[in-house]
Every structure is written in C-alpha cells, then in structure tokens.
Amino acid sequence: MKNPGIELFKDGKRLDGRKVDELRPIKIEAGVLERADGSAYLEWGANKVLVAVYGPKECLPRHLSDPYKAVLTYRYNMAPFSVDDRKRPGPDRRSTEISKISAEALEKVVLLEQFPNSMIKVFCEVLQADAGTRCASLTAASVALADAGIPMRDLVASCAAGKAGGEVILDLGKKEDNFGEADVPIAITPHDEEIVLFQMDGALSKEEFQKAVSLAKQGCKTIHEIQKAALKKRFEQVKPPIKAVKTEIKKSEVSK
Ligand code: ADP
Secondary structure, eight states: OOOTTSOOEETTEETTSOOTTOOOOEEEEEOOOSSSSEEEEEEETTEEEEEEEEEEEEOSSGGGOBTTBOEEEEEEEEOTTSSSSOOOSSOOHHHHHHHHHHHHHHHTTBOGGGSTTEEEEEEEEEEEOSSOHHHHHHHHHHHHHHHTTOOBSSOOEEEEEEEETTEEEESOOHHHHHHSSEEEEEEEETTTTEEEEEOOEEOOOHHHHHHHHHHHHHHHHHHHHHHHHHHHHHHHHSOOOOOOOOOOOOGGGSOO
8 A cells, every 4th residue: 555655645635635533525325226125326436436226025045034034145346447447347355244244234133033034135336336335335225225224224325534645634545545555444333332333454554544434433433424314315206196086886787
C-alpha cells in the first residue's frame, strides 16, 4: 500500500477535497428489479453496485439444506468493465473472500431459524469500482434483503476508515486505498453497534486504530440513515392492495 512519492493531501485537504471525516456522496434506491424478490442500487462516490435477493425458497441442491435454518449465499462479482483494466470475468480469490465474509456478516442479522431447509441468495454486481466496493455491496445487500421482506434483527451498514498521507481518514478513495498506509473496512448493526465484519490491511498504532474504528462506526451510522430513507421511500411507493368489492347476485339473475 505504501508509496511515499504520492501526495495524498493538498493544503490540508484530501485529493477530492473531502475532510478527514467526510464520506463520499451516497445514493441508494430500493426495489429496482422486477424479477428479484428484493433489490437495491447504490452509488457511492464513483462506485456503482446492483444487488438482487432471491428467497427464501427451497434449498437446492438439497444436500446443502439445513433442517434448523435457512442457508444464506452471497456472490460478490466485479463486472469486467468495472475497473480501468478489464477484469477477468468470474470468481477469484478476492471475490471468494469478500463473498464469504459478507455472507457471515448478514448471517448475524437475518433470522435464518425462521426458514429451515430454505435458501436465501444474494447477488452483488459491482458495475463500477472505485475503492470500498465490499462495503458498498454489503450496505446495498442489507437494503435489498429488507426490500425482499426477509426478517432481520437489524440492517447492516458498512464503511471503511484507514490511514493515508499520515492522517486517519474515513472512507478511503481509490488513491488513498492504493497508496495509503492502512485500510480498515468494518460493518456494524447500527442499533447496538455490534461489529459483524472487520478486516484490516496495513499497520496502525493503537491510538490510530481506535480512531479509525470510531470514525468508521460514525460513517456506518450516517449510512444507516441513508439506508432507512431508501426503504421508507420504497415502501411509500407501494400501493395498498385493491379492496375486494362484495357483490351480491340475486337468485333471479342466475341463468338456469
Ligand atoms: P474494496 O473495493 O472493497 O476497497 P480492495 O481494497 O481489494 O477492495 O480494492 C480496492 C479497489 O481496487 C477496488 O474498489 C477496485 O477499484 C480496484 N480493484 C480491485 N480488484 C481489481 C482488479 N482485479 N482489477 C482492477 N482493479 C481492481
């Protein structure tokens, strides 16, 4: 990660003009796909992520099913056109790792015990990547699960903090991620602040580490507000079901 030749701060500000504790702009829209049970589209800085959720449905293949709870699968996939150099299509070590830790984060909130022998599938497609895509995908995935009406004890909000140019900063941009000193992506359940995902790349002192975690938690809380607003907007749009009109047919009107 380290590259002392790259200047990451100019006149006390980050390369994109942000303050140390400022997030990139985030937009979330829930319910964007007709054929999925739940979905969400998220833009976070230059990141663009689309998530589809299917289920709970019968677990196939059957040998994977669990008689006590639903199985949750998570596929994080970066589109070949999502980065500057074409990314080789298909899974790789990085996407397998991200899929695994993201599934484990969501397993902490989804009430899987309510759906034995079932399967819940989450598909995250990164359409454009610009650092922070695992956090962006997980944030959108929890909105898509809520959109699918899948019971959860809380949402999961995710955000990274780290160190670049000697400063502890929130939500690393691409250059900060590539040339900074450390990156700490986390995910929390916003109500009780339980950490459900935690990773660290690089090195931090104890004080820097505590500052980074506290910054990331603050970031997650802001993101949680955006998630809630997206879901509120989604369910305000849902029209109430048409009321059945009771009609009485007189005996005399029924043709013999
Ligand atoms: P995250 O996207 O969660 O920050 P990384 O730190 O592994 O994950 O990646 C940082 C950024 O590096 C990505 O968001 C993406 O812009 C870029 N990147 C990751 N993998 C590739 C790849 N295979 N080819 C080109 N760029 C990549």
